Amino acid sequence: MVDAETKKMTGNLLFDLAISLGAVALLVVLSVLLGGLRNAEVTLDSAVARARLDEPDFEAEEWLIDREGRAAVAVSGKGEALLAFAVGDRIATRRVLLQSVAAAADGKSLRLAVKDSTVPVFSLAAKDTATAMKWLGHFSGPD
Amino acid sequence: MEFPDVVTMAVPAFVVLIVIEMVAWRLSGRGDYEARDSAASLIMGLGSQIAPLFGGAAIVAAILFAAYEFRIFEAPNTWWAVALCFVVDDFRYYWWHRISHERRWFWASHVIHHSSQHYNLTTALRQTWTGAVLGALLFKAPLAVLGFHPLMLAFVGGLNLVYQFWIHTEMIGRLGPLEWIMNTPSHHRVHHATNPRYLDANYAGTFILWDRLFGTFIPEDQDERPRYGIIKNLGTFNPVKIAFHEWIGIARDVVQARSFREALGYAFGPPGWSPDGSRMTSKMIKARAAKFDADKIPASDLQSLPAE
Numbered sequence: 001m002v003d004a005e006t007k008k009m010t011g012n013l014l015f016d017l018a019i020s021l022g023a024v025a026l027l028v029v030l031s032v033l034l035g036g037l038r039n040a041e042v043t044l045d046s047a048v049a050r051a052r053l054d055e056p057d058f059e060a061e062e063w064l065i066d067r068e069g070r071a072a073v074a075v076s077g078k079g080e081a082l083l084a085f086a087v088g089d090r091i092a093t094r095r096v097l098l099q100s101v102a103a104a105a106d107g108k109s110l111r112l113a114v115k116d117s118t119v120p121v122f123s124l125a126a127k128d129t130a131t132a133m134k135w136l137g138h139f140s141g142p143d
Numbered sequence: 144m145e146f147p148d149v150v151t152m153a154v155p156a157f158v159v160l161i162v163i164e165m166v167a168w169r170l171s172g173r174g175d176y177e178a179r180d181s182a183a184s185l186i187m188g189l190g191s192q193i194a195p196l197f198g199g200a201a202i203v204a205a206i207l208f209a210a211y212e213f214r215i216f217e218a219p220n221t222w223w224a225v226a227l228c229f230v231v232d233d234f235r236y237y238w239w240h241r242i243s244h245e246r247r248w249f250w251a252s253h254v255i256h257h258s259s260q261h262y263n264l265t266t267a268l269r270q271t272w273t274g275a276v277l278g279a280l281l282f283k284a285p286l287a288v289l290g291f292h293p294l295m296l297a298f299v300g301g302l303n304l305v306y307q308f309w310i311h312t313e314m315i316g317r318l319g320p321l322e323w324i325m326n327t328p329s330h331h332r333v334h335h336a337t338n339p340r341y342l343d344a345n346y347a348g349t350f351i352l353w354d355r356l357f358g359t360f361i362p363e364d365q366d367e368r369p370r371y372g373i374i375k376n377l378g379t380f381n382p383v384k385i386a387f388h389e390w391i392g393i394a395r396d397v398v399q400a401r402s403f404r405e406a407l408g409y410a411f412g413p414p415g416w417s418p419d420g421s422r423m424t425s426k427m428i429k430a431r432a433a434k435f436d437a438d439k440i441p442a443s444d445l446q447s448l449p450a451e
Contacts, residue, residue, distance in 0.1 A: 016151075017193070023158045024185040027265070028178055030162060034169045036178030053370065056435035085378055088177045090260040092376035118377040118388050 040086040047072035047084040066124040103139035146298035181265040183380040188268030203279040207293035216290035229299040236348035251389035260372040267311035336369030339432030342425040
C-alpha cells in the first residue's frame, strides 16, 4: 500500500517537473524568437560609461578594446585593471589588481583570466601583435 | 478552513503573464527580452521548488510544528486570523529580507534573486536554492510560538510570494494612492537597483508601510532610472554558479582569514566587508558616489581616453 502511494507521489512529482520544464522551454523559445539573443557590444564609449558607473574612482590611463566588441580592459597608474565584458546584452565589470590577472598572448589575441568563477576567461583581439605584447607586459610586470 | 498551495496554483498565471510581458515589451519598443537571462531565472525558479525536496522542506516543517507545540496563544482557524497572520508574516518578511541584505551569510542565499541585470517577471522567479532552514528557525518559528499554525504560515507565506511576482516589472508605472501602503513595481524597482542612492531600500514584501516606519523607504526618482543587478554583476548565466557563487566566496575568504575575528567578519559582516576596507560595503559605495557623483557622466568624458 505504501509502495503504491509512494509511486503515485513520485509520478505526480515527475509529471509536475515535466510540465514545468515544458513551460520553461516555451518561454525561452519565445524570448529567442522575440530577439533575445543579442549581445552587448563593448566599445570605448560603453566601457568607459560602465566603468564610471561601477568604479567611479578608477582612473584609467589606457584602454584596450577588443576589436570584436566582446570585452575591454583598462589599466590605472595604481597597479589595477578594470575588466569590462559582455554578458548577454549587458556589460559587467571587475576591478582587480594587475598581479591577480593571468594573461597570455597569442599573436594579436590577449587572453585574460581572474580567480573568480563568475568572470569568464576572455580573449581580446588587439590591432596587432605588438599591441597584444605591450598589454601582456602590463600583467606580467617587469622581467 | 483549508490552506491550498497557492504558489503551485499561481504557476499557470505566472507563465501567461510572462508571455504577455514579453510581447508587450517587444511591441512597446523597449528592446529585447534577454533569452539567456530569462532562461537562467526560470531554471533558478524551478530549482528553488525542487531543492527543498532534498530535506529542507521536511526540516522547516519539523521546526515549525515543534515550535507550535510551545505556542503561547492559539490563533483560531478563521478568516480574520489568516488576515492577521498575513500582516504579522509580512512584518516578519521585512526583517528577514532586511537582514538578507545586511549580513553576508544571509545575502549568500538572497543574492541570487538580485543577480540579473534585467528586471522583469522572470526575475521574480530567480529564487535561491539555499537558506530556507535558517530563515524558518530564526524568523518563522517565533510566529508559530505566537500561535499561528504552520499550515497557516505556509499559506500566507505563499500568498506573499505570489503578491511579489507582479511587482517585478518595468511595464507598470506608479499606482496613485496604493503607493502609500502597498509594495508596488515602482518601489520594488528601487529595491533591485544598484544606483548608490537606491541601495539598502524598500525591503517590503506586501506592505511598504514597514519601510516607511523603519526608515528604509526611498521613492523612485523619475530622473534616475534604476540600474539593476548587483555591485559585482555576474559574467555567467550558469545556474549552478549563480546559486553558489557567494557561498564559494565566503568559504574562500574564511579559509584565507588571518584570525577568527576576520573569519567572522567575512561570514557575518555586511556584504563587501573586508578587514582592510579594500572592498566596498553599500555604505562605502554611497559615500563614494556622493564624492564622485557617479551617475552623471559628462559626454565629453566618453571620448577623452586613449584606446588601442
